[in-house]
Amino acid sequence: MSIPHKESISYGKAVNTLNPKEYEVHKPSGKVSGMNVDFKLYRPFYVPLYYTNPSPMFYGDYSTAGRILPSLYGTGSQSTLPGLGRINRISFMYGWSNDYFDVQAGVSATKYSLPYSVGQSFGAFGTLLYHPRERFHIKLFGSYSPDSRYGFNGTSYGTTVGYDVTDRFGVEVGVQRYYEPQRGWQTAPIAIPYYKFNKLKFGIDMGGLLYEGIRNAVNK
Numbered sequence: 462m463s464i465p466h467k468e469s470i471s472y473g474k475a476v477n478t479l480n481p482k483e484y485e486v487h488k489p490s491g492k493v494s495g496m497n498v499d500f501k502l503y504r505p506f507y508v509p510l511y512y513t514n515p516s517p518m519f520y521g522d523y524s525t526a527g528r529i530l531p532s533l534y535g536t537g538s539q540s541t542l543p544g545l546g547r548i549n550r551i552s553f554m555y556g557w558s559n560d561y562f563d564v565q566a567g568v569s570a571t572k573y574s575l576p577y578s579v580g581q582s583f584g585a586f587g588t589l590l591y592h593p594r595e596r597f598h599i600k601l602f603g604s605y606s607p608d609s610r611y612g613f614n615g616t617s618y619g620t621t622v623g624y625d626v627t628d629r630f631g632v633e634v635g636v637q638r639y640y641e642p643q644r645g646w647q648t649a650p651i652a653i654p655y656y657k658f659n660k661l662k663f664g665i666d667m668g669g670l671l672y673e674g675i676r677n678a679v680n681k
Contacts, residue, residue: 518543532556546575550613563590571613582606584614596625600635609642616640621651629657633664 513522519541526536537551554567566587573580584606592598600621606614619637626632633653640646650672655664 513538513540529553542575546573548573548613561592563592564588569614573611573613575611580608580610582608582610582613596631598623600633602637609640619651621653625657631655631657634668 513519513524522539522541524536524538527534529535532555534554534556535552536554538549540548540550542548549572550569552567552569554565557564564587567585569584569586571582573582584604586604587602589601590598591600600623601618602620603618604614605616609615617637617639619635621633621635623633624631631654633651633655635651636648637651638646638648650668651666652668652671653664653666655662657663
């Protein structure tokens with residue numbers, strides 16, 4: 462009885478799994494008390510390095526991103542919702558910058574296969590960042606989607622003003638308008654304290670929380 466996709470692993474050295482077509486690999490065996498000893502590993506399928514979960518339940522799920530051209534980037538992913546369905550996403554973004562402006566624009570597409578609902582959702586987004594000074598910047602942003610079903614893509618626009626208080630810590634405040642199918646256009650403040658790790662910036666939008674807290678206090 463033969464087992465498909467059989468791989469042999471010699472003692473002290475793992476099999477190189479970068480080539481998915483290399484299903485059977487023979488390595489020199491060591492000897493223990495005059496006998497050949499092979500340690501074998503059997504796998505029912507090949508799992509690429511960019512897969513997010515090697516479990517058979519999530520087989521095929523992946524997440525990858527990279528640069529296509531000097532100023533063009535792309536992302537792609539597949540996610541399985543156990544018992545519900547599968548979601549595939551892809552997006553492309555163009556970025557350009559100089560001493561005073563940063564521009565980002567892109568498009569995204571989502572394909573979903575859910576119970577009693579199979580379809581696609583498309584969207585476009587863009588950001589314009591103006592930084593006249595080293596610690597001060599102004600940002601305009603927006604996004605549009607003809608179909609905001611399930612929240613995959615949305616329609617919104619707004620502006621913020623940011624200031625780096627120190628080399629590591631800063632704050633960004635502003636306002637945004639977003640569209641909800643059930644309630645129409647809504648307005649919400651933006652308040653994002655952020656911390657910079659080298660080239661990365663981590664921040665949390667506290668605007669909605671502050672807005673709801675003030676509104677509840679006024680209503681009482």
